[in-house]
Amino acid sequence: MAQKPFHTIVLEVARTDRGKPARFEVPVPSPTSRVLDALLHVREHLDPTLGFRFSCRAGMCGSCAIIVNGREMLSCQATIADLGTDVVRVAPLRALPVLRDLVNDLTPFFESFKRVQGGLEPAEPDRRTPRTMPPQERDRAMIERHNGCLTCGACHSATDTRPGHAGPAEVNRVMMLALDERDARGGSRVGDVAADARALKARATPELDRICPAEIPLMEAIDACASRADAA
Amino acid sequence: MRHEACDILILGGGGAALYAAIRAHDADPRLKIVVASKGLFGKSGCTRMVQGGYNVVLDARDSFEQHYDDTLRGGGLINQQELAWVLVTQAPERIIELENKFGCYFDRNADGTIHQRALAGQSFNRTVHRGDLTGIELMSRLSEQVLIRDIRILNEVRGVDVLFDEHHERVCGALLLDMNSGETIRMSARATLLATGGAAPLYRITPAALEKTGDGLAMGFRAGAEFVDMEMMQFHPTGLIAGESVMTGVVLEEGLRGAGGHLLNAQGERFMARYDAAKMERSTRDRVSRSSFMEMRAGRGCAEGGVHLDVRHLGREFLLKSSPGMYKRCLSIGIDMAQQPIPVTPTSHFQMGGMRIDPECRTSIPGLYAAGEDAGGVHGANRLGGNGVAESIVFGAVAGDAMVRHLAGAARAEPAAAEAERSARKLAPRDGGGNPFALRRELGGVAWDRIGIIRSADSLEQAQSDLDRIERALAQVPIARDPTGDAVLNERINVENLLVVARMIRASALLREESRGSHYREDFPKTSPEGLYNIFMSRGEDGAIRAERRPVRFTRRKPEELQGDTVIPTEKATATTGFTTEI
Secondary structure, eight states: OOSOOEEEEEEEEOOOOOOSSSEEEEEESTTTOOHHHHHIIIIIOOOOOOOOOSSSSSSSSSOOEEEETEEETTTTTOOGGGGGEEEEEEOOEEEEEETTTEEEEOOOHHHHHHHTTTTTTTTTTTTOOOOOOOTTTTHHHHHHHOOOOOOSSHHHHTTOOOTTTTOOOHHHHHHHHHHTTTBBBGGHHHHHHHHHHHHHHHHHTTHHHHHTTOOHHHHHHHHHHHHHHHOO | EEEEEEEEEEEOHHHHHHHHHOOOHHHHHTSSEEESSSTTTTTTSSGOOOSSOOOOOTTTSSOOHHHHHHHHHHTTTTTTTHHHHHHHHHHHHHHHHHHHTTTTOOOOOOSSOOOEOOOTSSSSSOOEOOOOOHHHHHHHHHHHHHTTOOOOOTTTEEEEEEOOTSSOOEEEEEEEEETTTTEEEEEEEOOOEEEEOOOOSSSOOOOOOOOOOOOHHHHHHHHHOOETTTOOOOEEEEEOOOSSSSTTTOOOTTTHHTTTTTETTTOOTTTHHHHHHGGGSSHHHHHHHHHHHHHHHHHHOTTTSSSEEGGGGGOHHHHHHHHEEHHHHHHTOOOOTTTEEEEEEEEEEEOOOOOOOOOOOBBTTTTTOOOGGGGGGTTTTTTTTTTTHHHHHHHHHHHHHHHHHHHHTTOOOOOOHHHHHHHHHHSSOOOOOOOOHHHHHHHHHHHHHHHHHBBBBHHHHHHHHEEEEEEEHHHHOOOSSHHHHHHHHHHHHHHHHHHHHHHHHHHHHHHHOBBTBBBBBBTTTTTOOOEOOOOOOOTTSSSEEEEEEEEESSSSSOOOOOOOOOOOOOOOTTTTTTTOOOO
């Protein structure tokens, strides 16, 4: 990190209510300063009407995913000095509707989770004791590798997943549930996302796994659901 | 202003809010439940940021009594004993529900049983966790469960005020503000839950989500609810210092200290020897934070402005295995913790005080419920690591169940229109000058210096005039004619609410003339045997704070039964058994 701290950068922001991007000159006080710091600086000192979203500022909530110099990132984790340029162009995620400036409407993304019923349907909802679930069992190890999604929407943007379709995050969640011994529907869930998984497989590139801020092997989940569906 | 109606209105988007929504829905799926979250539901707030885990008695060798006594000792014996008992006794059902019904998966022992570790102040390994980032698991699964149910989510919609019926007897909804459109909503509800989180971000350095501005607390205060223990704010000792970056203040989990990390001042001394020679870095959060603060104040702080957390001797392999999330977090600011000491500072972390509730989460106002950090009394003067998220989950469930149970007696009443109009007037356009972001910064400094880790009659006196000055300046801040996505308006409301909480903290801190738990008075540095009281307060008719001390009600344990220190399990620090003291 921080090979080359800049004193100031030009922050170019896509604005919804203006034809062309707004340009702000923003100081970068520390080698650790993030793109979110630059956005907060604009809001406090230059233009309070700039719309952007954040919450935890520690890479845990997935609220602040945007496009930074062409690539999906969490703005709270994107270190400016690492970008290697003093012109930083920020834009909202692709494929999801835009409410304002850098703020995407994530409703279609959440609706998609709902459509694929991306939550446990418990096989034993009233069980009163914890299950014995050895972590080394094959399915459990696979689930663990795929856990940790921040539902930030970056994968929808990177794969151009349009409203009405399941994106990599939902395919990944359905795959986890299909393998989960606690789920009432289990393997039959894969059919719910099969068509979307095949479509994603056709257009996603391995770059997807590097874009995911939670470093989830999304391509593996897409492959698993697409091929299971083939076999079925 | 739009009018809407529901059966249950839940303000908040974290663990307590979502748990309440799920439980209420499952108790009666016909109910119309609305969750209004200031950020995106399930992403906003602090449950998601939980690191260490959830305290729960699951092992046959552990007991409710032990967990309970640890909690009261940790709380300086002034906890509301009935609430702490609810926490301890209902925690197991909830953790099992989280796993078997909602799909959480917690770390396992090799034999497939749930792994538990011990956090500071605990006499048994009772913290269930998922790695060192437990909150992501909890909130991901709870969010899904909300999504697959018929629960209405209002994202980026904040509460402005709770609203009463025309007789001003009962809360029957709230005035909401859609932060994107700027539209106000008069939402009528048969039960209203405040679960918006505490006001830790009042202080200059904090790990909490910055949108947490004590909104529920301020709404409750304005409505006349009774509060308890407002002097009690917890500072976590190891907030990361990451230069001028939003990452400054985020917590490094105490597993690093528990596993044997050292705290060093600028001279390289393990300064805890001066403050707690027996427990050293494994002392409780309040003591370690205070000790670091005193070192910094004495000019022995490190160049970055705090002290150093040194874990190099634990080795890269151990660190990567036991604290992978923290390792990555430090790497992201250019620090390899296996090779460099980490600059850390105390950071404002958790609000123990809040609205007084009964064991069914009812506040002193009919129709109004509180859970999580909006409620006070569970933790007394200091919260143990692992009891915070347990509180959110347990009391979220209690509130959800209780609201449904009591709905039978709650006929629908409409909020008085005049009251909604009055509340909405403070959002009306006006001219003026000033920058609410700068005022918030100023307030953060005042809180840090005057009502923070170390207090005195003098500092509290000065705080009064500082808060008055900020309040006057805030009144001048203009409100734009077009409220669409207006960050200035929202920051204005934020500062207004933070000021309400700051005044309560100040008044309460002034009244407690002793030091106990997280409350430290430089002019009264000893814990007094006369200090076994709680400070209750509420807003008087004239708008001023009315406060009084009332003796602690020792309904289950007497102070003499709780003498002595908690014996902390001293296990060999391994990747799976090092103690930590994180929420």
